[in-house]
Amino acid sequence: MNKERLIFAPATKQYTKYTLSRSSLDPSPLTQFNTWYGQAVESGEPLAESCTLATASLPSGRVSARVVLFKELDKRGFIVYSNWQTSKKAMDVKSNPRAAITFFWKTLERQVRVEGQTEFITPEESLAYFKTRPRESQIGAHASPQSQIVASREQLEEYVRETREKFKDVEDIPLPEGWGGLRIVPDEIEFWQGRANRIHDRFSYTRDTAASQWKLERLAP
Numbered sequence: 001m002n003k004e005r006l007i008f009a010p011a012t013k014q015y016t017k018y019t020l021s022r023s024s025l026d027p028s029p030l031t032q033f034n035t036w037y038g039q040a041v042e043s044g045e046p047l048a049e050s051c052t053l054a055t056a057s058l059p060s061g062r063v064s065a066r067v068v069l070f071k072e073l074d075k076r077g078f079i080v081y082s083n084w085q086t087s088k089k090a091m092d093v094k095s096n097p098r099a100a101i102t103f104f105w106k107t108l109e110r111q112v113r114v115e116g117q118t119e120f121i122t123p124e125e126s127l128a129y130f131k132t133r134p135r136e137s138q139i140g141a142h143a144s145p146q147s148q149i150v151a152s153r154e155q156l157e158e159y160v161r162e163t164r165e166k167f168k169d170v171e172d173i174p175l176p177e178g179w180g181g182l183r184i185v186p187d188e189i190e191f192w193q194g195r196a197n198r199i200h201d202r203f204s205y206t207r208d209t210a211a212s213q214w215k216l217e218r219l220a221p
Contacts, residue, residue, distance in 0.1 A: 015109040015194025020201035022218065029189040029205035029214055033112060034073060036191070040105040053080060054100045055092035064088055070101070071129060077185040078114055079121060081129055083146035085178025093118055099184050109194035116186040126180030131172070138173040139163050190219070 002008075026032040040048040047069070054065040066089070072079035078101060084090040093099065097118045104111045130138065143156075143163035150156050167173050186207070193201040200221040205214045 014196045015200070016196050017109050018193055019195065020191065020193035020203065022203065022216065025191070025203055025216065027214065027216075029186070029191075030073065030075065030077075032191060032205075033189065036105075036108075036110060036112065037073075037103075040103075040108055040110070043105070043107045045105045045107045048103075048105060051080075051101045051103045053089065054102075055089045056096050056098070057092045058096040064092060070103070072181065074183075077116065077183045079181045079183045081126065081179070081181050083141070083144070083176070083179050084120065084182065086148050087146040090178075093182065099182075101184055111192045113188075113190040113192070114184055114186050115188045116184045119183050119185060121181040121183055123175060123180060127175045129181060130175050130179070135173065139167060141179050142167070142173070142176045195221075 026035065037048065049070045050067055051070050052065050053068045054063060056063045068080050068082065070078060071081055080101070082089065084093070098116070099118050100113065100115045102111060102113050130141070133141070139160060140163075143159040145159075150159075188204060188206050190202060190204045195201055198221060202219040202221055203216060204219050205216050208215050
């Protein structure tokens, strides 16, 4: 065995719980996602709303990814909330308005991939969500210069203390500048069901803009 390898071929188990067929899928991928998401929540999946958001900077093409919490699904697409002023993903989206998100639900042996264009939702829509966050999370959103270098944990906590003091007499904390919702408007959504021997079930919906409908096709694993 190559001694330079730190990890090699970790043991994995077979996927055997469920199957996926074309006849079981809804004509709308958003409706199908809503069904699968509800099943993931009901199954006890820890943080069923967690997903990996991938963005890429142009012209370098450098890709970055991070786990975020999906917070909203509407008729146009998938919405995540974050700092869009100082974060790395903000810089990526400014240069390249495309993104991808992936959900993985271990308990159901399923994943969903989404690719599409990005667009910002309105400040009014962002504020409606912001108001649902705990007060300390609202303060944190104001205090943190996301993705920027800070000298120490103590400095970061000082930012939080200063922000808490700033809003101590404010009942409704306003929406932070540059903070809000980003919608991924999908042009492709793939549903993946793990199967034995890695012969998984994969179905991809692609948007047919000319016909204003979705095209559904099975993919090889």
